[in-house]
Amino acid sequence: MPRQAPACPIHEVIGVFARPWVLHILYALSTQGPARFSQLKSRIEGISARLLAERLRLLEQQGFVYRNYEQTIPPTVTYGITHRMKDIERVLGELERVARKWGEPVTAAPGKERSLPTAK
Secondary structure: OOOOOOOOOOHHHHHHHOOOOHHHHHHHHHHHOOEEHHHHHHHOOOOOHHHHHHHHHHHHHOOOEEEEEEOOOOOEEEEEEOHHHHOOHHHHHHHHHHHHHHHOOOOOOOOOOOOOOOOO
């Protein structure tokens, strides 16, 4: 009987976070606070309403986002991050730091030119 390799401990989390727009949504909620659907859509340039709704449902099912429904006229629905997501905020902060660093122009050390390796 073939032996199964142990499951990767981050497999499921990566499976959720690797989907398009998920990190954008989590970053917007984490850095700008809870938001209604339309507010969140305006915070994330380029996302469609259908895809935003789909990703919010996924994130709610996975326990990263909460959905607060208030029976007002018209009904009010607010989305925010859960305590589970607060464990990931540090990772998002580090991704932001790296993104800002990589967004800076690349410069070589004084007196040395920067070049790409050549194939031999």
